[in-house]
Amino acid sequence: MDPDVRRYLTDLVGAARDVLGADLVGAYAAGSVALGAYQAGRSDIDVALVCAHALADGRKRELVARLRHEALPCPARGLELVVYRREVARSGAPEPGFEVELNTGARMPFRVTWSGDGRPAADGRFWYGLDRSILHSGGLALAGPPAAETFADLTPADLRRLLVDALTWWLALPTPSGDAPAAGAEDAVLGACRSLVRCRDGVWLPKVAAGRRLVERGHPEAALVERAIAARHGGPPPGGQAARAFQRAVLGELRAML
Incomplete structure (x- = not known):
């Protein structure tokens, strides 16, 4: 793994743990980082966090404040972060189902979506079930149990x-x-x-x-x-x-x- 990416992911997990505490079930790299295809200067860093319970609005906002690029500079084009409850990660359901989604980076438009229900259909609601399928198959555990145990595949x-x-x-x-x-x-x-x-x-x-x-x-x-x-x-x-x-x-x- 790229050393800058490794350091960044370590810092990201630490910041997430500061905010979520014992509610943090696991943290997982997805996408090109997990699949060994990361390309410096081109790839994003995709991360999924899993929490035990639904997040209150205040904790969502605190997590975004700690992980946005201005607070924790991302060495890639940007960070694509999604937070799921454990029951959603294990469900194998196709719906978005996330707690909060954050896109942030030097070369990525800043965007926050505060729940899966808030994801507009015009922007695509298919990403999340597919991402969880990829995580089940090849997610890289940064903290917590193996990704295959945390994420269920789709039918x-x-x-x-x-x-x-x-x-x-x-x-x-x-x-x-x-x-x-x-x-x-x-x-x-x-x-x-x-x-x-x-x-x-x-x-x-x-x-x-x-x-x-x-x-x-x-x-x-x-x-x-x-x-x-x-x-x-x-x-x-x-x-x-x-x-x-x-x-x-x-x-x-x-x-x-x-």
């Missing part, structure tokens, strides 16, 4: 439905005209690769690893996927229209599994 039906919701949401975003290289198109392609591998093979892989698996298996759009992988290391990203066409094809395959 196969709920997983497929949320992945369909996620791709539908992405495809509803504005699309660049033409097929010139488009910023973010590589993430669109590789995110779809990860969803497809999860449904086909039953495993969560880092986005690049999922793309490589599809290339190795001779996917018809292997050249597009290879370009998306190369863009992660400074190459030009795929065109926006080509990325959208790939997403639509993956969406069609996932819908056929429902």
Whole structure:
């Protein structure tokens, strides 16, 4: 693990423990940090905290004050933090269900959502069930019991439905005209690769690893996927229209599994 990230996570857990005390059940790195795919300068730091009981508004606000970038500088693009009650983490439910969510960082817009019910549908309510599935599979325990014991996975039906919701949401975003290289198109392609591998093979892989698996298996759009992988290391990203066409094809395959 990157030394700066390791120090930051240690400090984050310490600050969370100061606020939550014995109510802190565990702290878990998710995303690229947990999956060994962290890229300095590009990746976010994703963290889930688990508490024993519902948090009062005052403790939520204190936690946000202690963990926001201005109080605890994040060495990555930003921190994406979600706090769950233990019963929600163990439920395997697809709903957001979180206590508080914080996005903060030098290169990330500051945002706080004070409960899962407060997450607007237009912003996507599928993220959290998928994140808990990834945590169940490969979360890195920073404090508390192993992630696989703390987080339950989704049912196969709920997983497929949320992945369909996620791709539908992405495809509803504005699309660049033409097929010139488009910023973010590589993430669109590789995110779809990860969803497809999860449904086909039953495993969560880092986005690049999922793309490589599809290339190795001779996917018809292997050249597009290879370009998306190369863009992660400074190459030009795929065109926006080509990325959208790939997403639509993956969406069609996932819908056929429902």
